[in-house]
Amino acid sequence: MTPSPATLREDGAREALRDVIDPELGYNIVDLGLVYGIAIEGGVIDVTMTMTTPGCPAQDYIVGGVERRLAEEPGVTGVFVSVVWEPTWSPRCMSAAAKAHFRIREDAP
Template structure:
């Protein structure tokens, strides 16, 4: 059986397994993932964090790397942490906003 093709949707689904340790919500629903690009077996994830001085930045970076590496066909993962545009609660999914009381 052939492996599923490596797609942006597959990467996004894998990233839903990465839960922000402080907020308890995954990085996709928090709106932290700004972009995903794939070239062959190389996956580039462009993302941010909720705060510039986040003490868990290294841990979140590692969790993103590990989640994406589990996908078939991934040979290399690059996580680019950016601060522009800045994250705001409006980037969260409706479900995440409801869970955190942002209505």
Template sequence: MSQAVLAPQMSIDTPFPYDGPAALREPVEAALRRVIDPELALTIVDVGLIYGVAIDAAQARVTMTMTSPACPVTDVILDDVHDELARVLPDGMAIDTQLVWEPAWHSDRLSPRARLFMGW
């Protein structure tokens, strides 16, 4: 993926880079917002775990990270991402979640909503 997909900053309007059909952008974002990081009680989008989404005719690729390589709920989150995306993507579309550690997650990735929730 290009460096643009791994951009470290988020905004309210574009919480993560998206490359794919316009009709899927909102359903995909909504699906990812339904995935909760159980340790923080916040969506993975608000925590800033999603580095980018790319969708073509055959597959949806989600590049994401965790707040730490030692995150004890990584498998739960990855399963939830797959399950939520499967609900909104066309039948038969492959879902590829790529867990990356570079760039490392940093609290700068937290959304304004997450910062408010955490009292920052």
């Protein structure tokens, strides 16, 4: 099946966000599972994401990093980031690659 243009744009946005790291864990926010959703309409991107802990001191910087990185993508006219706390993030949200990096078992609680 050929992916639709919208899917391609979302994948592209996710790929771009791999350039943004959580500074404490030192790993990109996509593979950490911090990005819950990306919605694209025209040139406007809405990102729904979370942090590893509520009130994280790095929150403003990570949100700023997401905005700056996506704004560099061609055709993007606006980036809006919503930080949510439900569902609560846990290491279970990580990709297999991130779990392997932190030596976290796949079946970890």
